[in-house]
Amino acid sequence: MKQNIHTPNIKDARAEFMTLRNGVAVHKQTDMFSPYSPAWLITNEDIRWVSGTTSDEAKRVLTVCGSGDHPIFYAMNGAQNVDTFDLSFCAKALMDIKTTAIQKMSYEEYVPFLYDLYYKTPDELPTLQRMLGDMPRDTAYFIKNMGNCMMFSHACNPDSYKEHLPTAREYAQIQRKIHKPFNFIWSDLCQVNTKLTGEYDVINLSNILDYIQKPETVHNILETMGKRLRPGGWMIAQNGYFGISKHHNTYYTASKKFESWARIGTLPKEKNKANTELIAVLQRVR
Numbered sequence: 432m433k434q435n436i437h438t439p440n441i442k443d444a445r446a447e448f449m450t451l452r453n454g455v456a457v458h459k460q461t462d463m464f465s466p467y468s469p470a471w472l473i474t475n476e477d478i479r480w481v482s483g484t485t486s487d488e489a490k491r492v493l494t495v496c497g498s499g500d501h502p503i504f505y506a507m508n509g510a511q512n513v514d515t516f517d518l519s520f521c522a523k524a525l526m527d528i529k530t531t532a533i534q535k536m537s538y539e540e541y542v543p544f545l546y547d548l549y550y551k552t553p554d555e556l557p558t559l560q561r562m563l564g565d566m567p568r569d570t571a572y573f574i575k576n577m578g579n580c581m582m583f584s585h586a587c588n589p590d591s592y593k594e595h596l597p598t599a600r601e602y603a604q605i606q607r608k609i610h611k612p613f614n615f616i617w618s619d620l621c622q623v624n625t626k627l628t629g630e631y632d633v634i635n636l637s638n639i640l641d642y643i644q645k646p647e648t649v650h651n652i653l654e655t656m657g658k659r660l661r662p663g664g665w666m667i668a669q670n671g672y673f674g675i676s677k678h679h680n681t682y683y684t685a686s687k688k689f690e691s692w693a694r695i696g697t698l699p700k701e702k703n704k705a706n707t708e709l710i711a712v713l714q715r716v717r
Contacts (some may be wrong), residue, residue: 499526
């Protein structure tokens with residue numbers, strides 16, 4: 432799927448932010464997830480482990496964009512074609528910043544640059560301004576016009592998830608494998624299926640289902656997205672522990688409902704250990 436060109440509406444984007452006395456604009460947080468809500472700077476998921484579970488099979492991948500770390504780690508683990516999606520354009524902007532920085536910075540430069548993205552606005556980062564010409568046009572346009580906005584400071588500071596940053600060795604692998612922007616589909620989970628073509632080896636929904644209460648909605652998403660898998664393909668339906676526990680009965684009933692074409696279960700990060708991280712997985716069998 433070729434790179435889509437998006438045109439963010441700056442008026443709508445700025446309406447989601449409020450400018451403080453010091454001139455810095457912060458998100459109003461009237462809705463936790465919106466078309467321009469700030470992105471998490473670093474994923475709070477162990478995407479290193481999750482992407483590695485299907486590394487031998489994941490050649491064509493669809494994954495949530497989030498902080499940009501999901502597509503980056505899938506590419507590091509051998510995915511040749513990675514499509515991403517997200518409700519917020521800030522997620523795309525952060526992903527494009529990271530993929531551009533990876534090609535231009537040493538590891539020793541990259542990590543402190545990420546911290547600066549959390550604590551400073553784009554206008555306060557000359558290094559970022561110099562990279563805009565190498566980014567997709569829609570992202571460069573967005574950053575230029577949202578320069579005083581804190582767009583990458585959602586939730587906790589980077590130290591809370593620094594173990595999910597790539598290591599120096601992983602960074603060298605990533606530099607060898609990422610040479611162009613990832614394709615981005617600007618959409619929420621309920622609509623993204625209408626914008627897809629073809630089948631995927633792996634679909635990663637991250638922890639989006641944590642925020643869905645109704646079992647029938649979860650079932651509809653699993654069925655719709657599951658039909659986008661090739662036979663034998665895998666869906667990472669949910670990541671975590673407590674969220675999966677909350678949906679335990681939902682997944683059990685889904686396994687009965689979809690038994691003619693899919694298998695559903697959970698995979699622990701550490702076997703024989705209580706409260707270990709889990710992923711809920713669906714495999715299309717026919």
